[in-house]
Amino acid sequence: MNLDFASVWEMISDIVPENDALICGDEIISWKDYDLQSSKIATALKNAGLGPNSKAGLYLNNSNEYLIGQNAIFKIGGVPINVNYRYVAEELIYLLDNSDSEAVFYHACYSSRIKEISGSLPNIKAWIEIADGTKSEFEDSLKFEELLDSCDPMERIHRDPNTIYMLYTGGTTGMPKGVMYKQGEFLVFLFRTLKAMGYDVPEDINNLEEQIHNFKKDNTFIKSLIGCPLMHGTGMWLGAFLPLLLGGTAVTSRNLGFDPDQMWTQVEDTGTTNIVIVGDAFAKPMLDALDRAEESGKPYDLSSVKVIISSGVMWSEEIKNGLLRHHDMMLMDTMGSTEGGMGSSVSTRDNPPKTAKFSINPGVIIIADDGEILKPGSEKIGLIGTSGLVPVGYYKDEKKSAETFREVNGVRYSFPGDYAKLEEDGTITLLGRGSNCINSAGEKIYPEEVEEAIKRNDEVFDCLVVGVDDEKFGQKVVAVVSLENNKDINEDSLVDATRSYIAGYKLPKKVIFVEQVERAPNGKANYKWAKNIANESFK
Structure with missing residues (x-):
């Protein structure tokens, strides 16, 4: 598909300029302003010496600025680098150096850490600080708000759909690794994910534009509340990319800790249609909050919620059933990793959930340690391999790339390291990582x-x-x-x-x-x- 993120979002901003694109707490950014602010920050990046294929780190908590900064990087043809805000100095230096980052966006609350590491990162051309109510401790920064005031918006350009999109994930030695995709191929993967939720897969930019006009006519845009961090694939891919690629709204909170009552209140206030979480670690406190509210005689209004999506950790049957008791909706449990998607499980009141059991995605195989490709009902366990969207490789790690992304019978597969059984009915029972992750x-x-x-x-x-x-x-x-x-x-x-x-x-x-x-x-x-x-x- 001949698409890239920034061009899709520019097209959407022209169709629904006054619609909400980003919501964080009481801060609302329209599609027009999302595009405008991203274009101004793109100019700032160009002025600092960044251009096509330049890398820029996002050392940020969930916020509107995270998504604006990321879009600005996409606009110049650059590569956003997700940075775990929990990292200590040594880990940050490794990641920003390994990724060849030339700029870093960071919240002011991390300014002391930036001050600590800046001398070890001479290739950073711009440190861009975003105010968050805390005192800045780093003087050599550009201020995000000042850049919005001083920079003209960058003119729109043609971009290469083969430009790399990269997400950093932990490697087998514990050091982060950048998983590389071509943007055009990655967008196809995202649109196919939407198919499982009942949406048509666009064939090209014209077909997508037609879909956006239909959503506008019917007022059926997705409004997605992101409960987990944007710095991880689940939050960014399922929580932000999916709604924004269809002209919807990404809803976040600046709260670092997860507060289920605050989340359910935000659902009521914004009319959230989708919620994105990471398994029982989020779902259990969410269910507890619903139970408490019901017992107090003041249940939350869940009428707008159509689907809760989870990926990344186990989401147990009993917790799913508890959520469905409160509201009839779709619970979509996806199995995968940064290196590839493997399967999914969709539960409703009419289709009861089962823990760790997933429908296999097309192009997925399970291969035993002896090389046998397993058939349904096999007693053996095997390593899951995914074809279709296979990453280009790990950034600057040819050895690990060759181990993880390899051919079987002439087809290229990704083998992230997950083991499973292929049941008689063709579903996968996930057993976990072959490593000790x-x-x-x-x-x-x-x-x-x-x-x-x-x-x-x-x-x-x-x-x-x-x-x-x-x-x-x-x-x-x-x-x-x-x-x-x-x-x-x-x-x-x-x-x-x-x-x-x-x-x-x-x-x-x-x-x-x-x-x-x-x-x-x-x-x-x-x-x-x-x-x-x-x-x-x-x-």
Whole structure:
């Protein structure tokens, strides 16, 4: 499909200029202003020396400015780089250097961190600060609001649909990796996702323009409330891209913590049609809030909600049933990763949900370790491979690209590392990552990275990190640690000492001290042993 993000959004802004494009709290941006502000910031990026294929980081909380900044990068033919706002200095420097970022958008609350890392990133041409009510601690920045006042809007240009779109995700060693797509191919993937929700897949820009006019005539635009961070694929792809590509509205909140009551109130205030979350970590408190409101005699008005979409972590059957008890809607549970989509599960009151069971997407195979492509009903488990939209590769990592994106019988597939069974009825039962990746509230946490951070403490001799099932977060991080002879440190002190090396969400929720960490004779970690130790500690 000969499309790119910025050109689609320019077309939409011409059709529905006065419609709401972005809502964050009480801040509402029309499609006309979304395009205008993005064009002005695009001029600022050009003035700073950025151009086609330039990378720019988005070190931002959920906000209208996040989506405006991203669109500005798309407008110049550049590549937005998602930055995890939980990262510490060392992680930020790695990501911004690895991605070859030339500019960084950041909220003022992170200005002290920017001040700390700026000297280590000489290739950054522009630090663009967005006010958020906190005092700035970094002087060498451009102010977002001042740029809107001083810059003329950039003229519209022709853009290459083969321009890379990239999303950073955790790598198997724990270091982030940029997953690269061609924009035109990625847009096809997004529109096919909309097909599962009952929307037609546009064949070209003219067909899409016709659809937008029909939505305008019928007033059937999507209004999507994004409960999870825009910095991750679920929030951006399902929460922001899908509604905006159809001329709808992306709704966010500046609250860093998830407040289910605030979210349901926002649903009522905005007339939200879609809600995007990450599994039980969001859905369970959402259900609890609905139950409390109902018991108090003041139930929330859910009449506008048509669908709740989740991806990234388990969404259990009992929680889905609880939500459906409050409102008849579609619950869409998608299985996939940054590297590719694998399957989906759609539940309604008439189609009861089942945990971790998904309808397989076209072009998906499950291949056993011996190379056999599994057929429905096979007793074997296998690695899920997805064709169709396969990433170009990992940015600057040819070795990992060759391992993950490879051909089977002449067809190119992506193998992100998820194992599953192919049931008799053709559905997939997801078994989890073949690696030891820990999934906590949708965040990927790689044991090796946490282990290395813990082992930087002088008191630690060896360490293994595993995930233990957790009702709220899906999994929680547990460290099994042995200490150096004649050294001593308690659990709280060890966690605090590790805090400067990795983001807080990666820190262990529990540390178990043992005499010796078990490893195989060749030095390989015995994660099965560590998992047993961790599970026993919670009995």
